[in-house]
Amino acid sequence: MRLLLDECLPKKLKRAFVGFDVVTVPELGWAGMKDNVLLETAERAGFDVFITIDGGIRYQQNMERVSLRIVALCVPSSRLEDIEPLIPLVLELLPTLKMGEHRSLPIRERY
Numbered sequence: 001m002r003l004l005l006d007e008c009l010p011k012k013l014k015r016a017f018v019g020f021d022v023v024t025v026p027e028l029g030w031a032g033m034k035d036n037v038l039l040e041t042a043e044r045a046g047f048d049v050f051i052t053i054d055g056g057i058r059y060q061q062n063m064e065r066v067s068l069r070i071v072a073l074c075v076p077s078s079r080l081e082d083i084e085p086l087i088p089l090v091l092e093l094l095p096t097l098k099m100g101e102h103r104s105l106p107i108r109e110r111y
Contacts, residue, residue: 001094004042006052007031010080016087020094023047043068049094053078055104069097072104 003017007025014022025031028045030038035057042050049069057072071090075082086105093103 001049002047003049003051003094004028004047006050006054008053008078009051009083010078012080013083013087016084017091039066039068039070049097051090053083057102067099069099070102071097072102074104074106 002021003023005011005013005022005024007030009024011024011026014024025033025038030041033041035054039050043066047068049071051071051073053073053075055072055074057070071093073083073086073090075086089105093105097103
């Protein structure tokens with residue numbers, strides 16, 4: 001499964017996804033793209049899942065046209081220490097996602 005991490009996520013987050021093909025938006029030179037262009041480009045490039053902290057992405061884009069699976073992490077910041085507690089939930093969720101599905105993972109109680 002190919003995962004694309006949004007540009008707002010720390011590059012070190014890639015290490016949490018052992019066994020997956022993980023690339024960041026900046027590594028591909030796609031930083032600064034509008035979300036609709038980014039999602040279309042990611043689909044054409046063969047990515048399966050887009051991971052972001054942009055919780056509003058499903059309201060800002062026409063999700064009916066997107067076959068990419070999208071996971072939005074609801075965290076207080078883009079700091080690695082805020083995101084890491086959600087990684088077990090993401091790893092559990094990934095195999096269950098269907099094409100075009102969007103899922104938001106909630107903020108943990110400690111926030």
